Amino acid sequence: DAGITQSPRHKVTETGTPVTLRCHQTENHRYMYWYRQDPGHGLRLIHYSYGVKDTDKGEVSDGYSVSRSKTEDFLLTLESATSSQTSVYFCAISESRQNNSPLHFGNGTRLTVT
Amino acid sequence: DQQVKQNSPSLSVQEGRISILNCDYTNSMFDYFLWYKKYPAEGPTFLISISSIKDKNEDGRFTVFLNKSAKHLSLHIVPSQPGDSAVYFCAATLNSRNNDMRFGAGTRLTVKP
Structure with a gap:
């Protein structure tokens, strides 16, 4: 298994509070991704990173920001959580951006915004 | 706008029989397709892929x-095995790039012993 750790695994927070989810990898892969999984939608890309301090938006980036100050850590921040951000969040890594380098996913963080 | 669709939310088959999971897409520019498998409380894992220049890939x-x-x-x-019971996601990419990947909603496969 790829060395990917997501923390926390579960979180309940109130609307309007800031939340930060952490993804830590031990594979030294250049590319890291944050996805959310919702019923009826599959996985949707929020943000991705192609190196330290290099990030870009994905399909559903509104309301989210990311930071990558070290190769091994990719943080996802919800500045002011809303109920629509209740979801399961997955971090993924890959050696390259090309498809012959499949994504390896962490085990997810279940976030509930009340 | 769901560009990748898995119209069957669930599928149940008997052990030893064939399981067929289907996926439709709308964007003709997709050039690479993948299947991921997901067990409860775990992240998806890569299963198999195919390039748009091929029509079959076997593993x-x-x-x-x-x-x-x-x-x-x-x-x-x-043949299908009980350990194959999981949610299967179909995915498609543009420009063969991971950051342009679109996933279907998933199909839950149950293989009965």
Whole structure:
């Protein structure tokens, strides 16, 4: 298994509070991704990173920001959580951006915004 | 706008029989297709893929078929085993890039002993 750790695994927070989810990898892969999984939608890309301090938006980036100050850590921040951000969040890594380098996913963080 | 669709939320098959999971897509520019498998409380894991220049790719019990004219992808599992019970996600990419990947909503496969 790829060395990917997501923390926390579960979180309940109130609307309007800031939340930060952490993804830590031990594979030294250049590319890291944050996805959310919702019923009826599959996985949707929020943000991705192609190196330290290099990030870009994905399909559903509104309301989210990311930071990558070290190769091994990719943080996802919800500045002011809303109920629509209740979801399961997955971090993924890959050696390259090309498809012959499949994504390896962490085990997810279940976030509930009340 | 769901560009990748898995119209069957669930599928149940008997152990030893064939499982066929289907996927349709709308964007003819997709050039690479993948299947991921997900067990409860775990992240998805890569299963098999196919390039748009091919129509079939096989890996052990798993075969993926691509019909570009119909914009249709299918995953065949033969023979099905109880350990195959999981949610299967179909995915498609543009420009062969991971950051341009679109996932279907998933199909839950149950293989009964």
